[in-house]
Amino acid sequence: MLKLFTKINNTHFVHNYREMWPYIRPYWGRALAAVLLTIPVGAMDAVIAWALKPYMDVMMIEKSANTLWIPLLIVLFSAIQGIFTFTASYMNSWVGNRIAGDVKIKLFEKLMKFDAFYFDSTTSGNVMMRFNKDVDAACSGLLSNLKQFTTRFFSSVSLVIVLFYNSWQLALIAVIVLAGALYPLTRVRSRIKDINQKTVFTNAEVVTHYNEAFGGHKVIASYNLYDYENQNFDNTLKRVFKLGMKMIQRTGMLSPLMHFMVSLGIALVIWYGSYLIISKQITAGNFVSFVAALILLYNPIKSIGNSFNNVQIAFMAMERVFELLHMTPKIFDKDNAKEISEIKDVIEYKDVSFEYVEGKPVLQHINLRIHKGETVALVGNSGGGKTTLVNLLPRFYDVKEGAVLIDGEDIRNYSLHSLRDKISVVFQDNFLFDGTIRENIMLGNMSASEDDLQRAVECAYVTEFLKDLPKGLDTPIGERGVLLSGGQKQRVAIARAFIKNAPIVILDEATSALDNQSEAVVQKAIDNLMKDRTVIVIAHRLSTVRHADKIVVVNYGKIVEMGSHTELIGNRDSIYTALYQAQLK
Numbered sequence: 001m002l003k004l005f006t007k008i009n010n011t012h013f014v015h016n017y018r019e020m021w022p023y024i025r026p027y028w029g030r031a032l033a034a035v036l037l038t039i040p041v042g043a044m045d046a047v048i049a050w051a052l053k054p055y056m057d058v059m060m061i062e063k064s065a066n067t068l069w070i071p072l073l074i075v076l077f078s079a080i081q082g083i084f085t086f087t088a089s090y091m092n093s094w095v096g097n098r099i100a101g102d103v104k105i106k107l108f109e110k111l112m113k114f115d116a117f118y119f120d121s122t123t124s125g126n127v128m129m130r131f132n133k134d135v136d137a138a139c140s141g142l143l144s145n146l147k148q149f150t151t152r153f154f155s156s157v158s159l160v161i162v163l164f165y166n167s168w169q170l171a172l173i174a175v176i177v178l179a180g181a182l183y184p185l186t187r188v189r190s191r192i193k194d195i196n197q198k199t200v201f202t203n204a205e206v207v208t209h210y211n212e213a214f215g216g217h218k219v220i221a222s223y224n225l226y227d228y229e230n231q232n233f234d235n236t237l238k239r240v241f242k243l244g245m246k247m248i249q250r251t252g253m254l255s256p257l258m259h260f261m262v263s264l265g266i267a268l269v270i271w272y273g274s275y276l277i278i279s280k281q282i283t284a285g286n287f288v289s290f291v292a293a294l295i296l297l298y299n300p301i302k303s304i305g306n307s308f309n310n311v312q313i314a315f316m317a318m319e320r321v322f323e324l325l326h327m328t329p330k331i332f333d334k335d336n337a338k339e340i341s342e343i344k345d346v347i348e349y350k351d352v353s354f355e356y357v358e359g360k361p362v363l364q365h366i367n368l369r370i371h372k373g374e375t376v377a378l379v380g381n382s383g384g385g386k387t388t389l390v391n392l393l394p395r396f397y398d399v400k401e402g403a404v405l406i407d408g409e410d411i412r413n414y415s416l417h418s419l420r421d422k423i424s425v426v427f428q429d430n431f432l433f434d435g436t437i438r439e440n441i442m443l444g445n446m447s448a449s450e451d452d453l454q455r456a457v458e459c460a461y462v463t464e465f466l467k468d469l470p471k472g473l474d475t476p477i478g479e480r481g482v483l484l485s486g487g488q489k490q491r492v493a494i495a496r497a498f499i500k501n502a503p504i505v506i507l508d509e510a511t512s513a514l515d516n517q518s519e520a521v522v523q524k525a526i527d528n529l530m531k532d533r534t535v536i537v538i539a540h541r542l543s544t545v546r547h548a549d550k551i552v553v554v555n556y557g558k559i560v561e562m563g564s565h566t567e568l569i570g571n572r573d574s575i576y577t578a579l580y581q582a583q584l585k
């Protein structure tokens, strides 16, 4: 028994609760009340068993009818027990859901601030399982399972007291057998930890499948991938099934085993108890009360195994939650981060090298100066590192070697907020949020005036298609903007960049997904956006960057040529000339 307690009270238990404490603290009163209520709820079982002794002895032996108080007592206690059980469940859910909500908010904040490396290496399913489901399992799950566990525990303890009250010899037998029944609990954790972990990750795969069926439905339809996707899904489900069965193999025997041990205890006690009665060492009342207590003990003990199991599973979820909470993004503000108020002079890449994967350089010794108000175009082979190069400026990733400087100061010394505030990025595929056109544009600058909005809409050529929409700016665009055409989405994104009014603009192949006609309008919108700003533009169509102040050819991670269009085209052997001529054909 002692060993059992030390095992249950092991470091995980204490450690987990200590970590959980800041989240429990705001609600500790109710949390404590919910746990304390489980004491009487559990203990009241014992009252019923205990009452049987006077009942039997007085009524059966002395043939006295002076025992009416006993049934009344039983009814009263059951009623109180019912009210307490309800209150405990209610408070438990209240506290559990509150805590889960608080933890989810913390985690959501964390999720958004994770660096691009994190998102590169995780899946949507993983995010849903670990940031959402694990929290439920950890918080509400833990409290409700803990409630069941403590109720059963206190019920067992009080019933054991009744056992001792009636006969210490019989009680001793019962307790020894019960301790044996509880022993397997000490090994639950190590038996299921690994399976539980795998189950969560496999369930994450299931969610990812759903997400892919949702996001990729057109590809699936056009390539007739139904069977293929079904097969993949089926394989994942099979693994979930296997893990589920493994879990049962390792834990399912627990309850039946305890059940068997308890029966064994009862058998022993009846056998020895009969002897004690015959030898007049205990009264019949003692014996009946004892057996009643033992039978009542039967239920909590055999299910304590399951609750304990669930508590352990909740703990594991909690550990995964804390693992996330302890993770720190690779990209974060320095303690004494500076605010950047404006860009005065120059953006400089100074001997910058970068790699996503250790040992596979993507950018090597990049040296580049971009003066305020200049437009610099990046061209070069696909996969050459252009996108990577511009991603270093808003610090989606940090350089491996060298530095990116703005006005001579390493951008890692600026606060992320102020740095990103100075940069608008328009990608090839811009994320639009579920909502209206107006809402999506206003995201660029929440405090923009109606005039600012109108100007942005005008300059980004959004007006052009607004007139066809019955609700105009207040037209909902669907999740990810699915209700708009590619060119319309791009213009909304450009309007969003407009209203942000950042001094630096990054354009990464903003028109390359579009047909010629929408490309022409979007290009006009882009030309507007570029006015009077410092611009880095990656263009797939070289004709659009002819007028750039500087054209930089990035091939295989290195800058191989740099100059104005006339300079570069002047050299008939330049890579730029070759690229340009290839496009003219």
Ligand SMILES: Nc1ncnc2c1ncn2[C@@H]1O[C@H](COP(=O)(O)OP(=O)(O)O)[C@@H](O)[C@H]1O
Residues within 6 Å of the ligand: 120, 356, 357, 362, 381, 382, 383, 384, 385, 386, 387, 388, 389
């Ligand atoms: N998130 C990423 N993780 C790992 N490798 C990446 C990632 N993004 C791009 N790469 C690799 O880095 C190289 C440069 O990619 P990118 O900068 O997108 O090229 P470009 O924009 O010039 O076409 C490519 O080989 C690409 O496969």
Ligand SMILES: [Mg+2]
Residues within 6 Å of the ligand: 386, 387, 388, 508, 509
């Ligand atoms: Mg690119």
